[in-house]
Amino acid sequence: MTERKREILASSQSVLKEKGYAATSVRDIAKALEMEPASLYSHFKNKEDILKITCFDMADKFELAVREVNDIYFNAEEKLRLAIKLHVEILTQNLDSAIIFIRDWRNLTGTALEQFLTKRNAYEKGFREIVQTGIDEGVFNETDKKFAALTILSSVNWIVEWYKVDGKLNAEQIADKLSNFILSGLKKEMI
Amino acid sequence: MTERKREILASSQSVLKEKGYAATSVRDIAKALEMEPASLYSHFKNKEDILKITCFDMADKFELAVREVNDIYFNAEEKLRLAIKLHVEILTQNLDSAIIFIRDWRNLTGTALEQFLTKRNAYEKGFREIVQTGIDEGVFNETDKKFAALTILSSVNWIVEWYKVDGKLNAEQIADKLSNFILSGLKKEMI
DNA sequence: CTTGCAAACTAACGTTCGTTAGGCAAATAT
DNA sequence: ATATTTGCCTAACGAACGTTAGTTTGCAAG
Numbered sequence: 544m545t546e547r548k549r550e551i552l553a554s555s556q557s558v559l560k561e562k563g564y565a566a567t568s569v570r571d572i573a574k575a576l577e578m579e580p581a582s583l584y585s586h587f588k589n590k591e592d593i594l595k596i597t598c599f600d601m602a603d604k605f606e607l608a609v610r611e612v613n614d615i616y617f618n619a620e621e622k623l624r625l626a627i628k629l630h631v632e633i634l635t636q637n638l639d640s641a642i643i644f645i646r647d648w649r650n651l652t653g654t655a656l657e658q659f660l661t662k663r664n665a666y667e668k669g670f671r672e673i674v675q676t677g678i679d680e681g682v683f684n685e686t687d688k689k690f691a692a693l694t695i696l697s698s699v700n701w702i703v704e705w706y707k708v709d710g711k712l713n714a715e716q717i718a719d720k721l722s723n724f725i726l727s728g729l730k731k732e733m734i
Numbered sequence: 735m736t737e738r739k740r741e742i743l744a745s746s747q748s749v750l751k752e753k754g755y756a757a758t759s760v761r762d763i764a765k766a767l768e769m770e771p772a773s774l775y776s777h778f779k780n781k782e783d784i785l786k787i788t789c790f791d792m793a794d795k796f797e798l799a800v801r802e803v804n805d806i807y808f809n810a811e812e813k814l815r816l817a818i819k820l821h822v823e824i825l826t827q828n829l830d831s832a833i834i835f836i837r838d839w840r841n842l843t844g845t846a847l848e849q850f851l852t853k854r855n856a857y858e859k860g861f862r863e864i865v866q867t868g869i870d871e872g873v874f875n876e877t878d879k880k881f882a883a884l885t886i887l888s889s890v891n892w893i894v895e896w897y898k899v900d901g902k903l904n905a906e907q908i909a910d911k912l913s914n915f916i917l918s919g920l921k922k923e924m925i
Numbered sequence: 926c927t928t929g930c931a932a933a934c935t936a937a938c939g940t941t942c943g944t945t946a947g948g949c950a951a952a953t954a955t
Numbered sequence: 956a957t958a959t960t961t962g963c964c965t966a967a968c969g970a971a972c973g974t975t976a977g978t979t980t981g982c983a984a985g
Contacts, residue, residue, distance in 0.1 A: 562756075562840070562841075563754075563840060565754060568972065578932095580973085580974085581934075581974080581975080582934070584973095584974070584975080585931075585932050585933070586932085589973075590973065590974090646837070649753070650753075650757060686915075691915070693892065693895075694889045694892070694912070697888050697889050698889050701885065704884075704888075705884060720878070721885070724882070724885060759941075760942080761941085769962095769963070769964090770963070770965080772945080772946095772965080772966090773964070775943095775945080776962055777962085780943075780944075781944090
């Protein structure tokens with residue numbers, strides 16, 4: 544990926560995050576770059592290509608992060624805290640892409656959609672494994688793993704709806720708050 | 735609203751929820767109804783009208799529910815459990831509309847968008863008040879109310895992503911699970 | 926100086942989009 | 956029985972869509 548392509552991608556993502564993939568035209572994207580719509584096709588195969596690259600880049604980042612966490616030998620609480628921290632960091636450091644990843648993946652078609660779902664599923668499985676670890680260790684309440692993992696991910700992903708880069712909370716603080724919120728619900732009370 | 739209009743609206747929502755508002759054409763909607771695109775305009779002002787009605791109907795339902803909860807004198811835990819239960823019921827009983835409400839409201843324009851956001855804000859405020867009640871009563875941990883309310887709502891809204899009408903969990907069971915998950919995180923430990 | 930290449934351009938293609946105008950038939954109201 | 960309304964139709968509009976073909980520009984390597 545050339546420097547210029549990365550530049551164009553970043554601008555495209557900034558435009559796409561505003562109105563969503565389907566409601567944004569190639570002409571909108573070109574306009575923000577002060578170039579002709581046709582010029583974009585020197586860099587990208589087509590419009591969906593931009594979406595594909597964005598979604599898969601994000602999916603790769605998340606997949607890598609959760610695999611890393613599961614490879615390291617921590618206890619479950621540490622694992623979950625780390626997973627949430629890495630997730631929040633990826634979200635906040637790539638906010639435009641993250642918004643597109645979360646909202647617009649449905650516009651992928653054909654095999655791209657299938658592959659995306661496979662990747663996303665692997666990621667969710669990673670979270671479920673963390674929850675399972677906690678149950679095995681006896682520190683998390685027995686619970687529907689899938690339900691718990693999805694609930695956790697939904698809370699975490701939702702931050703893109705309100706996170707502002709210059710807000711008063713940084714990624715680590717958000718991750719801490721969220722982890723506390725989630726964990727004290729999941730953790731078995733040790734009386 | 736005539737019977738026929740309601741019928742067309744329901745079918746439209748069923749189509750819209752699949753690919754999203756922006757990616758769905760008026761022709762797609764008409765096709766599902768086995769009628770001509772132009773005929774839709776006997777019932778709706780334009781395409782956005784369908785989105786508007788859908789989003790505002792849902793917003794009204796939610797707003798009514800949370801106001802009801804806040805009017806009734808319950809303790810905070812009961813209030814939150816009831817609010818979540820009502821919310822889940824509204825979601826699951828209007829799944830098509832709910833999906834559109836959650837995913838596609840951004841496609842509203844002008845004053846409709848403003849009014850929608852005002853309504854949604856009132857709803858979130860209702861949730862925040864419940865959290866506040868709990869803090870006042872000393873049964874919820876002191877916490878950023880806005881943060882807590884948004885996190886709760888995100889978990890609850892996310893169920894539209896995996897809820898299946900014929901699944902093994904009904905609305906009440908989902909609400910119970912979610913409430914337990916959320917509440918034991920929010921509740922102060924009484925040792 | 927020439928060649929090669931990357932990145933942009935102009936022009937336009939065929940398609941699909943949301944929407945309107947006007948008419949026709951059946952149901953309903955007077 | 957007649958008038959009105961409702962619900963749909965056919966036809967078509969202009970605009971916007973994603974994309975392609977072919978060309979020009981500017982820079983870097985030979």
